[in-house]
Amino acid sequence: MTGPRSLSGESGLTPGAAPGALNCRFEHESPAHGRAVSGAGGLSSSAMTDSPYLRATAQAYDAVAGRYADFVRGELAQVPLDRAVLAAFAEFVRAAGAGPVAEFGCGPGRVTAHLRDLGLDVFGVDLSPAMIDLARRAYPDLSFEVGSMDALDLADGKLGGIVAWYSIIHTPPEELRSYFAEFRRVLAPEGHLLLAFFESEGGPVTVFDHAVTPAYRWPIDDLAELAREVEFVEVGRMLREPREGERFRRGHLLLRG
Ligand SMILES: C[S@@+](CC[C@H](N)C(=O)[O-])C[C@H]1O[C@@H](n2cnc3c(N)ncnc32)[C@H](O)[C@@H]1O
Numbered sequence: 001m002t003g004p005r006s007l008s009g010e011s012g013l014t015p016g017a018a019p020g021a022l023n024c025r026f027e028h029e030s031p032a033h034g035r036a037v038s039g040a041g042g043l044s045s046s047a048m049t050d051s052p053y054l055r056a057t058a059q060a061y062d063a064v065a066g067r068y069a070d071f072v073r074g075e076l077a078q079v080p081l082d083r084a085v086l087a088a089f090a091e092f093v094r095a096a097g098a099g100p101v102a103e104f105g106c107g108p109g110r111v112t113a114h115l116r117d118l119g120l121d122v123f124g125v126d127l128s129p130a131m132i133d134l135a136r137r138a139y140p141d142l143s144f145e146v147g148s149m150d151a152l153d154l155a156d157g158k159l160g161g162i163v164a165w166y167s168i169i170h171t172p173p174e175e176l177r178s179y180f181a182e183f184r185r186v187l188a189p190e191g192h193l194l195l196a197f198f199e200s201e202g203g204p205v206t207v208f209d210h211a212v213t214p215a216y217r218w219p220i221d222d223l224a225e226l227a228r229e230v231e232f233v234e235v236g237r238m239l240r241e242p243r244e245g246e247r248f249r250r251g252h253l254l255l256r257g
Pocket residue numbers: 054057058061072104105106107108109110111125126127128131147148149150164165166167168170
């Protein structure tokens with residue numbers, strides 16, 4: 001593998017190349033070393049935090065935002081099972097009619113826009129100001145805000161749905177319960193939560209060398225149990241085997257508030 005910042009060129013990958021291969025690169029490449037982790041990089045006050053991992057995550061995604069957006073552009077069109085999960089989530093949310101939907105950790109906003117296309121009233125939140133800039137430029141009809149999903153400036157029960165699409169993957173396992181508690185707080189009782197993550201395929205929770213910043217693979221049962229502990233009810237789950245160029249099985253959990 002080339003250096004951690006080389007997100008194109010190797011194996012002939014260029015922006016717009018096959019999305020499976022792009023995913024592969026974002027799973028495979030080693031995290032950057034020696035990255036400074038000072039400063040909140042323009043985070044809104046609601047997201048201001050002293051947490052080093054949040055600052056590191058924001059800075060890491062700021063540094064690759066444009067390349068990340070190029071690499072994931074068009075990916076959903078290639079992955080019918082991912083679209084199926086998102087479509088099922090949208091159907092549950094529309095049926096419950098419990099309020100707007102937030103994509104937490106929206107990155108460049110492509111999943112937010114997909115949810116909009118599925119008929120949802122949706123907005124995006126992300127730690128990375130550079131990601132939010134890109135999302136706003138790409139989808140000016142949608143609302144995107146800088147913030148952290150563990151400290152939301154949202155009223156209790158405000159949301160009809162939450163999607164966290166590969167965005168809890170960077171959260172240290174011991175912090176995740178408080179994230180789920182925050183999701184539970186802002187979600188209406190009939191609201192739905194959809195999680196997408198890297199599944200650990202029989203192993204324990206494991207940290208791995210995600211291209212941008214360290215990430216965790218979770219056993220789907222453990223994540224479902226953690227959600228149950230903060231009173232989410234499981235609606236269903238989907239495991240997708242890695243496509244060509246991907247390293248890990250993908251996990252999806254659909255939960256009700
Ligand atoms: C792998 S990217 C996924 C982006 C987007 N969901 C997509 O699929 O294109 C993970 C994103 O989660 C964001 N993120 C990580 N932790 C976060 C937190 N605590 N609050 C908000 N965003 C967070 C990162 O800044 C990054 O943009």
